[in-house]
Amino acid sequence: MIPAAFAYARAESLDEAIALLAEHGDDAKVLAGGHSLLPLMKLRLATPSVLVDVGRIPDLAYVRDGGDHVAVGGLTRHHDVEHDALLREHVPLMAAAAGEVGDPQVRHRGTLGGTLAHGDPASDLPAVVLALRGDIVVRGSKGERVIGADDFFVDFLETALTPDEIITEVRLPKTGDAGWAFQKFNRRAQDWAIVGVAAVGGSQPGVALVNMGSTPVRAHAVEAARRDGASGVEAAARAADGTEPPSDLNATSDYRRHLARVLVGRALDTVDTVANPGGAR
Amino acid sequence: MAAPTNEISVAITVNGVVTEHEVEARTLLVHYLREVVGLTGTNIGCDSTSCGACTVLLDGESVKSCTVLAAQADGGAVTTIEGLADGDALHPMQAAFREHHGLQCGYCTPGMVMAAVSLAEEALAGDGGTLDEAAVREGLEGNLCRCTGYQNIVAAVVAGSVDMAGARR
Numbered sequence: 041m042i043p044a045a046f047a048y049a050r051a052e053s054l055d056e057a058i059a060l061l062a063e064h065g066d067d068a069k070v071l072a073g074g075h076s077l078l079p080l081m082k083l084r085l086a087t088p089s090v091l092v093d094v095g096r097i098p099d100l101a102y103v104r105d106g107g108d109h110v111a112v113g114g115l116t117r118h119h120d121v122e123h124d125a126l127l128r129e130h131v132p133l134m135a136a137a138a139g140e141v142g143d144p145q146v147r148h149r150g151t152l153g154g155t156l157a158h159g160d161p162a163s164d165l166p167a168v169v170l171a172l173r174g175d176i177v178v179r180g181s182k183g184e185r186v187i188g189a190d191d192f193f194v195d196f197l198e199t200a201l202t203p204d205e206i207i208t209e210v211r212l213p214k215t216g217d218a219g220w221a222f223q224k225f226n227r228r229a230q231d232w233a234i235v236g237v238a239a240v241g242g243s244q245p246g247v248a249l250v251n252m253g254s255t256p257v258r259a260h261a262v263e264a265a266r267r268d269g270a271s272g273v274e275a276a277a278r279a280a281d282g283t284e285p286p287s288d289l290n291a292t293s294d295y296r297r298h299l300a301r302v303l304v305g306r307a308l309d310t311v312d313t314v315a316n317p318g319g320a321r
Numbered sequence: 322m323a324a325p326t327n328e329i330s331v332a333i334t335v336n337g338v339v340t341e342h343e344v345e346a347r348t349l350l351v352h353y354l355r356e357v358v359g360l361t362g363t364n365i366g367c368d369s370t371s372c373g374a375c376t377v378l379l380d381g382e383s384v385k386s387c388t389v390l391a392a393q394a395d396g397g398a399v400t401t402i403e404g405l406a407d408g409d410a411l412h413p414m415q416a417a418f419r420e421h422h423g424l425q426c427g428y429c430t431p432g433m434v435m436a437a438v439s440l441a442e443e444a445l446a447g448d449g450g451t452l453d454e455a456a457v458r459e460g461l462e463g464n465l466c467r468c469t470g471y472q473n474i475v476a477a478v479v480a481g482s483v484d485m486a487g488a489r490r
Contacts, residue, residue, distance in 0.1 A: 041368050041369075042347060042349065042352070043347045044347070045327055045345065045346075045347055046325075046327070046346060046347060047325030047326055047327050047346065048325055048326060048327075048329055048346035048390075048392055049323045049324065049325035049326070050323060050392070050395075051323075052323075056322050056323075059322055060322065060325070064325070071390075071393075074388065074389065074390065074393065075370065075388055078349075078388050078389075078390070079369060079370055079388060082368070082369070082387075090325045091325070091346070092325075093392065093393065095393060119382075142370075142463065143373070143462045143463025143464075144383060144436065144439070144440065144460055144462070144463055145370075145373065145376055145383045145384050145385045145436065145463045146370065146385070146463065148379075148382045148383060148384055148439075149384055149388070149389065229462035230371065230462050230463055
């Protein structure tokens with residue numbers, strides 16, 4: 041399968057990329073690792089007339105200590121997120137979940153900024169950023185802005201990004217000794233999650249769901265129950281409240297609701313019994 | 322500022338040899354290797370980033386070449402199955418696949434071997450270790466064998482990983 045013809049430009053700097061995007065508007069798409077975009081283009085589900093390749097822009101792939109948070113550059117690949125010592129120590133949920141994305145080949149190419157910008161509710165890391173209450177730093181022709189994860193995912197494959205904005209950084213609050221868990225249920229190792237759960241404990245408990253709606257979704261009812269002191273079992277019973285999960289080849293909506301309750305239960309059990317279970321990995 | 326173009330020129334080092342061609346921007350790396358450079362050892366299987374038959378090394382790391390543009394590999398170094406052996410001397414991973422009969426029909430084999438080399442190299446670079454069975458089963462999740470000949474593939478990759486470590490000492 042060959043994508044429809046497009047014009048290609050490689051941006052050498054962030055400013056150049058933003059200028060190209062501003063010039064070509066809705067006709068242009070950003071290419072980073074390409075592991076969300078190219079499959080869509082091969083199926084002709086996406087037919088951008090211009091690709092702006094940001095993959096060579098220097099200084100956008102990094103993991104840095106930001107004090108109360110860890111800052112991850114938008115072009116940081118899943119493989120590097122998975123193996124980063126800083127993330128493993130301070131935000132182990134993100135490092136562990138990055139290791140669950142796709143397969144090793146995909147993780148060698150796919151980027152954190154790319155997967156967030158794509159905004160697929162079935163992707164793992166958008167839900168992780170939601171659970172962690174991360175901030176997404178974007179830059180466009182009107183300058184820089186910081187978007188909270190709760191405001192970023194708008195609808196199916198739709199985010200708060202304007203056509204000329206690029207994700208430059210993702211800020212993930214450090215979770216200290218809080219327990220965490222990532223649950224992913226699928227039928228084959230490399231598949232997308234039929235349902236997934238990202239959960240973290242501590243003073244700001246966060247629980248977010250993969251593939252339970254048109255966007256990655258926060259499990260508001262679960263979080264509220266936890267804040268009110270509910271047990272993991274009691275909170276997990278609320279996992280599907282307010283969600284509108286899709287029905288497809290892999291699962292009906294009802295089965296997804298069932299899976300959400302089971303997987304949130306497992307996740308909260310891990311959160312409660314094992315503080316920072318992956319920190320020493 | 323570079324204006325977007327439908328045709329681009331790329332220079333990609335393939336198995337140690339610099340190749341330079343004008344290609345359509347939409348040319349996938351696997352098509353570049355097979356049809357432009359003429360190296361057909363890299364197979365196209367699912368053509369949708371699932372099966373791993375098209376796995377090659379890009380700057381030393383395994384990638385699925387059906388999901389990388391030739392443009393993205395411009396300036397980089399690609400190793401295909403044709404580039405592993407040293408003359409008539411098989412790469413240790415290739416030799417291990419032969420020794421352990423790590424193939425049935427052989428269609429997935431080039432991708433399996435390239436994914437295995439990347440996996441073993443990462444283990445060596447990480448803690449200098451070798452791959453055990455669990456690491457191989459986990460690490461080859463992106464490569465499918467529709468003959469389901471996984472037992473011997475896993476045995477071959479474990480042995481190949483040990484042999485690659487031995488060759489470094």
